[in-house]
Amino acid sequence: MKWLALLLGVGLSAQVVASEIINAKQLLTDMSSAIQERNFDASFVVVKGKGMEPYRWIHGKVDNSELEILSRQNGAGLEVVRVDNKVTYFEPQTQPYSIETDAIAGPIPEILFGEVGSLSDSYDFVLGGKERIADRAAQLVRLVSKDEHKYNYWLWIDIQSALLLKAAYVTQQGEVLEQLQLTHISVTEQPAPPLIELSSKDFPMPLASLAPAESTQKLQNNWRIGWLPEGFKLLKSDRHKLDLNNELADYFLFSDGLVEFSVFVQRPLSGQRASGALSSGATTVYVHNSGAFDVSVVGKIPTMTAKAIAESVTRLL
Numbered sequence: 001m002k003w004l005a006l007l008l009g010v011g012l013s014a015q016v017v018a019s020e021i022i023n024a025k026q027l028l029t030d031m032s033s034a035i036q037e038r039n040f041d042a043s044f045v046v047v048k049g050k051g052m053e054p055y056r057w058i059h060g061k062v063d064n065s066e067l068e069i070l071s072r073q074n075g076a077g078l079e080v081v082r083v084d085n086k087v088t089y090f091e092p093q094t095q096p097y098s099i100e101t102d103a104i105a106g107p108i109p110e111i112l113f114g115e116v117g118s119l120s121d122s123y124d125f126v127l128g129g130k131e132r133i134a135d136r137a138a139q140l141v142r143l144v145s146k147d148e149h150k151y152n153y154w155l156w157i158d159i160q161s162a163l164l165l166k167a168a169y170v171t172q173q174g175e176v177l178e179q180l181q182l183t184h185i186s187v188t189e190q191p192a193p194p195l196i197e198l199s200s201k202d203f204p205m206p207l208a209s210l211a212p213a214e215s216t217q218k219l220q221n222n223w224r225i226g227w228l229p230e231g232f233k234l235l236k237s238d239r240h241k242l243d244l245n246n247e248l249a250d251y252f253l254f255s256d257g258l259v260e261f262s263v264f265v266q267r268p269l270s271g272q273r274a275s276g277a278l279s280s281g282a283t284t285v286y287v288h289n290s291g292a293f294d295v296s297v298v299g300k301i302p303t304m305t306a307k308a309i310a311e312s313v314t315r316l317l
């Protein structure tokens with residue numbers, strides 16, 4: 001009868017795993033819905049090593065419109081405002097501008113506001129333990145990369161409100177590289193006063209697309225990126241000058257839904273420079289000097305992944 005007990009044990013184990021996946025996916029789906037539907041006023045910090053950046057995040061519904069404000073609390077300040085599918089950026093020494101999108105590009109991955117289940121091709125959903133975050137009971141859900149070329153992403157979800165309380169980029173060895181931690185959150189029946197004021201304001205018209213399809217195709221004909229981590233797809237490409245050195249570069253943006261990385265290809269800069277990497281939290285900057293051109297890869301990916309991508313770039317024309 002040992003074989004029967006073993007078979008039943010394997011069957012029960014598979015059922016437990018399947019149940020955990022369903023529960024983890026459901027928690028993520030509930031979190032996505034809560035972020036879009038609830039009225040809340042939250043403060044959080046992004047921690048990278050010894051550095052810490054504080055933010056305020058306000059969200060709510062006013063007269064059937066979804067409104068959101070994300071503001072950086074240190075330095076000269078940055079405020080990003082969303083009214084339904086229009087996002088407006090207010091930056092120091094820059095005229096306000098708007099783009100057409102349904103999510104703010106910030107410290108929280110945009111996929112967490114949408115179809116989180118679409119990540120299942122690249123990540124396993126694993127249910128963790130319960131903890132107390134910002135004095136609230138939280139459930140841990142781990143997004144575990146299916147290969148070693150990406151980081152894992154852990155989320156702690158408020159059991160009562162289903163809102164995000166904490167998130168972290170974690171290596172395959174379990175090292176936390178960067179984390180987002182809520183320090184305060186207030187969930188209310190009515191939207192916060194700043195959102196009510198926002199609903200009566202006018203904002204700039206969204207900018208037109210800056211990268212026509214024919215331009216993107218032309219750039220792809222110039223370069224071949226021979227290797228990409230599984231699940232990453234090209235989102236856009238263009239040619240523009242870099243703020244750092246005012247040099248013209250061909251630019252490619254890739255995403256797997258959760259994280260993005262950029263590839264910049266430009267002529268070699270003066271002076272002999274060895275290839276190498278810098279990192280800040282989960283963000284890697286890898287510069288590869290091929291001799292004929294320089295390739296820079298920037299994104300929340302491991303150094304060895306960025307290196308492999310950079311070294312795979314070849315000229316086609």
